Amino acid sequence: MDISAVNALPYEDFVNIFGNVVEKCPLITAAVWTRRPFTSLNALEAAIHEFIDALPESGKEGILRCHPDLAGKHLHSGALTRESQEEQTRAGMDVLSSAEASQMTRLNEEYKGRFGFPFVICARMNDKVTILRELSERCQNERAAERARGIGEVKKICRLRLQGLVLSDATNKL
Numbered sequence: 001m002d003i004s005a006v007n008a009l010p011y012e013d014f015v016n017i018f019g020n021v022v023e024k025c026p027l028i029t030a031a032v033w034t035r036r037p038f039t040s041l042n043a044l045e046a047a048i049h050e051f052i053d054a055l056p057e058s059g060k061e062g063i064l065r066c067h068p069d070l071a072g073k074h075l076h077s078g079a080l081t082r083e084s085q086e087e088q089t090r091a092g093m094d095v096l097s098s099a100e101a102s103q104m105t106r107l108n109e110e111y112k113g114r115f116g117f118p119f120v121i122c123a124r125m126n127d128k129v130t131i132l133r134e135l136s137e138r139c140q141n142e143r144a145a146e147r148a149r150g151i152g153e154v155k156k157i158c159r160l161r162l163q164g165l166v167l168s169d170a171t172n173k174l
C-alpha cells in the first residue's frame with residue numbers, strides 16, 4: 001500500500017487498519033486522520049508523534065498504561081492484542097525459565113509501584129536478556145525520565161507496526 005492508498009482510506013478503514021499502531025489508543029489514529037493527506041509514511045508517523053508530544057504528562061502516562069505487562073498474565077491467556085502477542089513472542093517472553101519469569105514479575109511490579117505506569121520497551125528491538133537488564137536498570141530512574149523513555153519506546157513500537165502494515169499491503173485486509 002503506498003501513501004496515496006493510505007490517504008484515500010475512508011475514516012473507518014483508516015482506523016480499522018492503523019487503530020492499534022499505538023497500543024489500545026485508536027483515539028490517536030482517529031485524530032491524525034484529520035491531518036490527511038500525508039506526503040509519506042514518515043509524515044503520518046510525524047503526525048502521530050506531534051499528537052503524543054502535545055499531550056499533558058497525564059496523557060502520556062495514560063498511553064503507557066494502555067500497554068500490557070511484558071510476560072504478564074495476558075500473554076499466556078491469549079488476551080493480548082495480535083500485535084503485542086507477536087512482539088512479545090518474538091522477544092521470547094513466552095519461553096522464560098521459571099526464574100526469569102519470577103524476576104520479570106517482581107521487577108514489573110516494582111516498576112509499577114514506583115512510577116504508577118508499566119514498564120514499556122520495544123520488544124522487537126530486544127530479547128529477554130536486554131529486556132530484563134533494562135527493566136532492572138530503569139527501575140532506578142526518576143519518574144519524568146521514565147515517562148519520556150517509555151514514550152520513546154512507544155514511538156519505536158509504532159514505527160515498526162506502521163511499517164508492517166504498509167509493507168504487508170493492509171488494504172487486502174479490508
Ligand SMILES: NC(=O)N[C@H]1NC(=O)NC1=O
Nearest residue numbers: 068084087120121122123
Ligand atoms: N509493556 C510493553 O513494553 N509492552 C509491549 N512492548 C512491545 O513491543 N509490545 C508490547 O505490548
